Amino acid sequence: MKNIKQITKQLALLLAFCMVVFACNDKLEENDGQLAADDLDYTASDDMVLPLIGAYSAVYSRGWEDPILIGVRGDDVNAGGLGDQQPLADTDLFIYDNNYWMYNQIWENFYGDIVRILSSRETIQLYQNFATEDEYLDRADQYMAECKVLSGFTHFQMSRMWGDIFIIGSTDIALELENGVKTKGEVMQYISDLMDEAMPFLPDQRPNERQDVFGGVTKYTALAIKALANLELENYQGVADATGAIIGSNKFSLYPDFYELFKKPGELSDESIFELQFSDYNTEDGDANNHLFAPFGPSNWTPVVESAAAGWGFYEPSLKYIKFMIDRGDQTRLITSVNFTPRGMDELMTDPEYASLPNYISNTTPDGDIFNDYPRAMFASGKHYLPSNQLTEGRTEYGSSKNLIVIRYAEILLMHAEALTQGASSSAMTADAAVNMVRSRVGMPTLSGVTNDQVMDEKFAELAMEWGVRYFDMIRLDKYDELSYDGRTFTADKEFLPYPQAQLDLLPLE
Template sequence: MKNFNLVKKHLAFMLGLCMVALSCTDKLEENDGQLAADDLDFTISEDMVLPLIGAYSAVYSRGWEDPLLIGVRGDDVNAGGLGDQPLFAETDVYNYDNNFWMFNQIWENFYGDIVRIVSSRETIQSYKDFATEDEFIDRADQYMAECKVLSGFTHFQMSRLWGDIFIIRSSDISTELDNGVKTKDEVMQYISDLMDEAIPFLPDARPNERQDVPTGVTKYTALAIKALANLELENYQGVADATGQIINSNKFSLYPDFYELFKKPGESSNENLFELQFSDYNTESGAVNNHLYAPFGPSSWNPVVETASGGWGFYEPSLKYIKFMIDRGDQIRLVTSVNFTPRGINELMLDPQYATLPNYISNITPDGDEFNDYPRAMFGSGKHYLPSNQLTPGRNSYGSGKNFIVIRYAEMLLMYAEALTQGATGVGMSADQAVNMVRGRVNMPALSGVTTQDVLDEKFAELAMEWGVRYFDMIRLNRYDELSYEGRTFTAEDELLPYPLAQLDLLPLGNN
């Protein structure tokens, strides 16, 4: 999508798309189908890509707080302490304050995205209404299907956090709100059905095979989101069917180097089904389109590139996760997933069982960046780390230009395997084969007769620090004992976040 983002530099007017779209129909009627020069002209079919760009832009422009809040409650992650966000740390130990700014901000972030996406889809429909050539009619159908996939992704993240939420199907927001919140199961079924609507119109390709919208969503992105929604519904046959289609397409493969998968060499690889694209355009100055990775970074380090900036230390791999990985001998994934500090290493060694650590554990990364002690955290997330020697010269912000992976083929393989261990029927690959493909990449020995617990352990090892996968697995399966760790106590009442106080004052949400 880097080329796609270059186009955006010339499309500043897209920032006002939502407001324009709501008034376009009336203006068309007033002007016999033609808009004034300062409005969209739906007779120019080539321009229908512009609202699609607006939809992607909505999803890509994630706030830094979004992935942190989504993932922090899992037993793989701790909130950094001693910072200026005490309510974030309280969320990590299941003490929720519905007046916490982050809850409201993320609610507004995702619903703002949904409104922009829906508005973009309706605008594309207006272009289709005026299109006369089959090429553009087909293109409009594809673009609207892409918007449905993006909408499904945003609804999915919202419902996992809050459970019962509003479904926004149109830009008639008042009517949508009057319809009230839908249950989590209703939202997940809506998402699954929405993906079914989209799939026939989407490219039968990997995202990195697309030429029109580089690394845009495809049929397989929609299948992945459908599978995720059905996993939340515990419809394991639906999971097996959707992931099985992805596997049996033979279009996807695991990137061979797990460490580099999360660095620039692994960007837009054959493994990634959905990936937020960012770039500093390989220039030392000027425009950038970056995600803010500073919350994941260390506040003290000695990078190989001395000018490289550090971060805030808000997102810390847990001791529980690290010990789990050491016990497994899971070296490649541990070194990739965790950046150690001297203080963290010393804390590990206070436990007599870990008084002698494997020699691969070091506060110096494979690329030579040295992580020092810093007050907020003992460890850093390696999956959100970009080696300083991979920064574009002149670009010094932490993780500048790094993409953000959302859905990987490895996750689809493991979801397929879990579905089979839960009683679903698969076609082609066995659960053992799916799990062992993931294990084989990181030189872990093959398993035979895998169980659901084996799959959950593999997901813990493979997907830690990624979009709350571990947390949502544990609450789906009521594994509250796993989330009661390092002094925490988790109960059923802790599964969902409370509705933000600011939204309770504005919307018909009821009590939560």
């Protein structure tokens, strides 16, 4: 093993940041601060929420690079023409450079989060050790279970990208690393089992029903992550059981307006199962806790609110996806998912089959923002776009205060249908009913006798640009031909990213 003491020291430094404390507010985020462990009074049981908020902060404070790298290899998304980030464009073409800073940064982002979450969980345990009232004993059990869900989410994202990874289950980092990397299958089973451990202690509520930590994870978030892990294991009955439990709860419903679902009106709707929350506190200036959405935005636009800043153009819906949606007549989801430029529309029309575009396609969004030509991309992701007229007055940052949806009920319905078309059984809902519920929201005609191929098409239409769902579906099903598009050639050896060279130099990965 390579220099275990060096990496243990490096990861131990992350522990210094795990006790980040935030004042609890509508969006869970306020001023970033630290509290040394020696300053904690573990008999002050009401304070045990503080390390929990620190765990949420770890997950919410995603780098801009995280969702972009996770999703960029799918056939729904292209990297923009990135002169200063060429290795990201190469990654989109399945050409991997393990010296690329982004690979290492994301590795450190997620493992840093895991360490902070675990330290929060262990701190909550210390509070519980000093608690005497049942209320606080139960509260500590719930908070520690929430940390398990957050840890499961981070491990899940890591393993989907790199396959075999370290499972970090405690802050005894040396011991965890000595256990070596686990296979992707082992990691997914660990996540599934961890969700089973957490569920008995979690609120039986939607996230938006919680009053203690509004929008926090619940039993249904754990079920969703369990379903996702079992999908990667191709344990389709496990997927059907977990998604069936969510459906059978009758707690969730699809937000009626697909376009506004990804804007401020749709934040923490009854469709939301896991959502990263951000806020500028509805103030013109001062503190804000925002995700950086600029990489998703256009570098040249004419917004309704003239002061609204532009973006970087790093992430664009693919021509393949756009043509797929036009062919389906899938108008609502297309104009929600894709923001067009004149150059993009011209490029579409160079294909004789699309020489005449539907009249609903325009470079003006339904809210009146105009996307002009810019060099890096021909299209922008509408799901990562906040209309300028929804910005808080005085705020100019692209997407300021916009939340980032991670898991929503529509994905649960489609995973349920997928599991049933792969041979699983369920009394919660038929595959036809699940698919048609998603389709009816956007005015698409109903289907009967749905096949697995039709379900995968529906996932493509519904979940494009969201957390790499399309890419990971295609590699799980060995549909390499779908990923070999527009000059790309995908092969099985390209499924996972290479370990970052900086980690190979430190970690016992060989």
